[in-house]
Structures are given as C-alpha cells and as structure tokens.
Amino acid sequence: MMDNGMKLYVVGFGPGSANMMTLEAQTAILESDMVIGYTAYVDLIKPLFPGKIYNATGMRQEKDRVQMAFAAARQGQTVSLICSGDSVVYGMAGLVWECSEAYSEVEVIIVPGVTAALSGSAVLGAPLTNDFCVISLSDLLTPWEKIEKRLLGAAMADFVVALYNPASSKRQDYLARACDILLKHKSADTVCGIVRNIGRNGEERRILTLSELRETHVDMFTTVFIGCSETKVIQGKMVTPRGYKDV
Amino acid sequence: MMDNGMKLYVVGFGPGSANMMTLEAQTAILESDMVIGYTAYVDLIKPLFPGKIYNATGMRQEKDRVQMAFAAARQGQTVSLICSGDSVVYGMAGLVWECSEAYSEVEVIIVPGVTAALSGSAVLGAPLTNDFCVISLSDLLTPWEKIEKRLLGAAMADFVVALYNPASSKRQDYLARACDILLKHKSADTVCGIVRNIGRNGEERRILTLSELRETHVDMFTTVFIGCSETKVIQGKMVTPRGYKDV
Structure with a gap:
C-alpha cells in the first residue's frame, strides 16, 4: 500500500440509481475531488454527488480519460473514474492497468459493481x-x-x-x-x-x-x-x- | 404490483462485508422481519443487522428454506432470503420462481448483488x-x-x-x-x-x-x-x- 495520497478509484456504479450502487462505490466517489467518465455516465452520477469537479469525454476517448485520471491523481487529487455496471466487465479497469506503468506512484483501487x-x-x-x-x-x-x-x-x-x-x-x-x-x-x-x-x-x-x-x-x-x-x-x-x- | 404486504426479497448481499452490499440490499434486509439463509451466510449477515428473526438451514436444504420463506411471507411477515454474491447466479432466485406458483399472493422481488x-x-x-x-x-x-x-x-x-x-x-x-x-x-x-x-x-x-x-x-x-x-x-x-x- 502506498500512502502518498495519490489515489485512483475505478468505480462500477451499477445501472445508475443510487440504490443499486455499493456503499464502497458511494464512499469512493464521496472521497474523490474529481470524477471522470463518459458523458452519459457523468450525466447519471452528477445529480447524486454534487460539489465534485466533473470531467466528461465522448465515446472512443477512453485513453484520454484514463490519462487525465492518472495525471490528476499524480497532482494529489483523489480521482474516481466511473463506469456503468461493473468497472471490469467491458469497463475501464483493463485500460487503467495497461496505462499504470507510467504512473506507478498512483495507488489504483478497483471497485466492482452490479453489471447488466x-x-x-x-x-x-x-x-x-x-x-x-x-x-x-x-x-x-x-x-x-x-x-x-x-x-x-x-x-x-x-x-x-x-x-x-x-x-x-x-x-x-x-x-x-x-x-x-x-x-x-x-x-x-x-x-x-x-x-x-x-x-x-x-x-x-x-x-x-x-x-x-x-x-x-x-x-x-x-x-x-x-x-x-x-x-x-x-x-x-x-x-x-x-x-x-x-x- | 400487489399491495397485500406479503413480500419476499431474494437478496444477493455480495462477498459479505457491509460496504460491498448495494443500498437496495441493505434496505430490503432492514425492512424485513425475518431473514432466512444457509448457515454460513446467516453468520455473516447477523452481526450487520441485529434485531431480526434469523432462520438458518444447512446445505442441500434449499427447498425447505424457500418454502419457509414463502410460508412466513404469506403470514404477513416481510422476508429476506439471503444469498452470498448475486441472488440469481447459482443463487436461490431460480428455485423461488419454481416454487412461486403455490404462493401467487406473495410479491417476489429479486435484489441483485456483486457476484464473486x-x-x-x-x-x-x-x-x-x-x-x-x-x-x-x-x-x-x-x-x-x-x-x-x-x-x-x-x-x-x-x-x-x-x-x-x-x-x-x-x-x-x-x-x-x-x-x-x-x-x-x-x-x-x-x-x-x-x-x-x-x-x-x-x-x-x-x-x-x-x-x-x-x-x-x-x-x-x-x-x-x-x-x-x-x-x-x-x-x-x-x-x-x-x-x-x-x-
């Protein structure tokens, strides 16, 4: 475990309603300064967690999103990269690990969720x-x-x-x-x-x-x-x- | 939707810790009078939700458990039948539907969870x-x-x-x-x-x-x-x- 405070959560938030998220997913987003995700997912999550910095990008911009998330975490912000359903099943977790070698000082935490x-x-x-x-x-x-x-x-x-x-x-x-x-x-x-x-x-x-x-x-x-x-x-x-x- | 108050939740509670349950799963158990499950699962959940009536049975007693759950629900108790992980994936939901025809006045609600x-x-x-x-x-x-x-x-x-x-x-x-x-x-x-x-x-x-x-x-x-x-x-x-x- 690293304790430099550089933390990137990869959060599966389930179908989109607050009651189908796990407590772990809610806590990760609440603890985060910045929430990053595909536009449609940010639209679902933003009303549930006001007061965060949100960064939304479009489809096919997965790599940009992951690099933006690592860069922000390296600057000391706690970041949640959000995925609908689960964070691994067709989610961003695989790409996060693929990009993680360039940001080895950032602690990555995968938060599972209820997939479709x-x-x-x-x-x-x-x-x-x-x-x-x-x-x-x-x-x-x-x-x-x-x-x-x-x-x-x-x-x-x-x-x-x-x-x-x-x-x-x-x-x-x-x-x-x-x-x-x-x-x-x-x-x-x-x-x-x-x-x-x-x-x-x-x-x-x-x-x-x-x-x-x-x-x-x-x-x-x-x-x-x-x-x-x-x-x-x-x-x-x-x-x-x-x-x-x-x- | 039935509104006779006869309710059976089939709850997937995830791996076993409170923070990996969904809010929907927690609410279902909190709302229930009786919680029924396999012995090892009841041991996990009981400390998290004290003050419920618990009924635990052993392995290979799945049918007894489901019939006990329906019988209690028909008597007006709100019941949660609990499964580790998800309630459908190798869980009790299938058997509940198979037995449901004899208890058609009971409303069945399947609550998904984070499977292994x-x-x-x-x-x-x-x-x-x-x-x-x-x-x-x-x-x-x-x-x-x-x-x-x-x-x-x-x-x-x-x-x-x-x-x-x-x-x-x-x-x-x-x-x-x-x-x-x-x-x-x-x-x-x-x-x-x-x-x-x-x-x-x-x-x-x-x-x-x-x-x-x-x-x-x-x-x-x-x-x-x-x-x-x-x-x-x-x-x-x-x-x-x-x-x-x-x-």
Whole structure:
C-alpha cells in the first residue's frame, strides 16, 4: 500500500440509481475531488454527488480519460473514474492497468459493481441460475470472426448467454446475425428475454422465443438474454432451474 | 404490483462485508422481519443487522428454506432470503420462481448483488474485461459430462473463464480435471488467478499459469479465473486488454 495520497478509484456504479450502487462505490466517489467518465455516465452520477469537479469525454476517448485520471491523481487529487455496471466487465479497469506503468506512484483501487447481466436478470426473473457466458456484439475492438466463434461455442455447450451492446446505429443487423449462429445449436423455441433501461426511467422487459428475438429490433440501451435448453417461463418470468427442486 | 404486504426479497448481499452490499440490499434486509439463509451466510449477515428473526438451514436444504420463506411471507411477515454474491447466479432466485406458483399472493422481488466473478476480478486486476464464461464445477446438480462440454466450448472459443465451486472435500481432483480439458485448447502458459475469501478476513490472491493451476490445491472458498489468449500480467495484476489502448 502506498500512502502518498495519490489515489485512483475505478468505480462500477451499477445501472445508475443510487440504490443499486455499493456503499464502497458511494464512499469512493464521496472521497474523490474529481470524477471522470463518459458523458452519459457523468450525466447519471452528477445529480447524486454534487460539489465534485466533473470531467466528461465522448465515446472512443477512453485513453484520454484514463490519462487525465492518472495525471490528476499524480497532482494529489483523489480521482474516481466511473463506469456503468461493473468497472471490469467491458469497463475501464483493463485500460487503467495497461496505462499504470507510467504512473506507478498512483495507488489504483478497483471497485466492482452490479453489471447488466445481474441487474437485467433480476428484472427478467432468474435467467442466469446456471452456467452462462457474457458476449459483447460490438466489433469496434474485437474482430467479428472472434465474436462468431464465441457465439457458436456458447450455443454448442448449451450456455445461457447475456449479450451486451447488441446493436447500434451502424450495427442494426448484428443481433439477427448472432441469432442465426445461435440457432445452429439452440432450438427456435429457446426462451429469451430483453431488458431496456435497466434500473432507469422507462425500464422495459419482454420475454420471447429465439426465433422471435431474431426479428426484434433492439438498441444500445438493451441487454439480451438467451436461455439454455432448460430455461423456461414461470409466472411470466424467464427462469433457468438449477435442479434444487428435484433434490 | 400487489399491495397485500406479503413480500419476499431474494437478496444477493455480495462477498459479505457491509460496504460491498448495494443500498437496495441493505434496505430490503432492514425492512424485513425475518431473514432466512444457509448457515454460513446467516453468520455473516447477523452481526450487520441485529434485531431480526434469523432462520438458518444447512446445505442441500434449499427447498425447505424457500418454502419457509414463502410460508412466513404469506403470514404477513416481510422476508429476506439471503444469498452470498448475486441472488440469481447459482443463487436461490431460480428455485423461488419454481416454487412461486403455490404462493401467487406473495410479491417476489429479486435484489441483485456483486457476484464473486466481479469481486474476485477487482482483487486480481481486470481479468474479465472481455467476453467471459462462468462455470460451476459442482456436479451435485449438473451432470459432469455437461460441465466438461461447457469447459471444452469455453476453451475452444477463447473465453476468459471464472470457475465457481472449484473443489470440495469430495471433489479434490475436479480442478485438475477441468484444467486438463481447458489445456486441450488453451496454452499451458495461459495467465490464471485464484482468490480466496474475497472481501473477507484472510483474503488471498495468487497469479499463476494454467499448468501451475493444474497442480494447485484450492478449497470451496476460492474462485478461479483462467485467462483468454490475450490475458497478461501487468504490475502483478491479471489483465485482459480490450483494445482501447490501440484505438
């Protein structure tokens, strides 16, 4: 542990409401002089923690954000770099470690948070009560061929799948392409669920089959769940049993 | 929404410390008259929330616990059924929905929490900053053949893998068996990490290769992480990059 006061928290704040943050995440932001994040995330957090210095940058400026955070921490400010959901799962923590060698005097503390696979599950019922995969459909940073291979592996091994970034304005047909791959090894009747604006105003949920999902338009605020062969609908909820009932 | 006051919260309380619970989880337990859970979890939570009625039962008594919870809720008590980590991921939420049809007058509210894949990641560095799988090595409720198929699928598709329940007194060699399957498609040098007692007294972490992991003894308080082909060690941390640095 370093005690020079140079501290950088990488904070996963969950879906965006105060009650879905951990106390550790709240304490980190309260203790910070400066809060840095993607514009949309700063807009969510600013009203909850007034009186901080906020620095927001746009998408694709992740490296600038991390370097700004380290530079401020090195000047003696306590900094929170904020991520929605968890700070590791498609968050900034990996990049922070990649850049950390140039700022070794700064203490880095990773603060985990409730990622959309978990908060979305709670809305849908209990889709992830057995082995599961999390896959992002964004091919900005991962080649599409690798994403296809992971979808195919997940379908062959009968995992429940949570899809992040299922669409964007430039990737309108990616969810349909993903469904086509999953349909090679999963039944068209597989129970699926979509959740939009988890834990925020306008939260929406829908349960549907994999073949219906293939024809469904979703946006970047949506998380998609595809069941395994055991997933079923109980009382309108998407539920993957784990066998406890038969013990 | 029902308003008869019959409420059952299924609460994921995270690793066990108060500061890693969400405010929503804390509020649910504070609002409850009765808290029900597995003995070891009740021991963790009881000191944090004195003045509640606690009911603890042992392992393999999941169905009893759920029925006790529904019965108490139907009698007008507000009940929290508690799970470590998340309430859906290998938690009680699935079984609650399976039993819910007999208690349709009780309102069920699933409260998500920080599962060990996330809290363990924060301790190790950032292993899950790309697509990942969560697999339990317990074959109490899932046939070992199915677990093997998932390990193989995960290795073939180059996922990062988080292993839950990697061992028990009766399953001493399961981690070695899992490593043998992963080694069919992952390099012996693959970066791995183990975390024990996450967020609790005596927390331990270790970073090692997949071939070293194969020879390592772990217990049921341990979560195991196996990297993908891109995972590396940076400043003693296990980090899976996501390409932001090269943008």
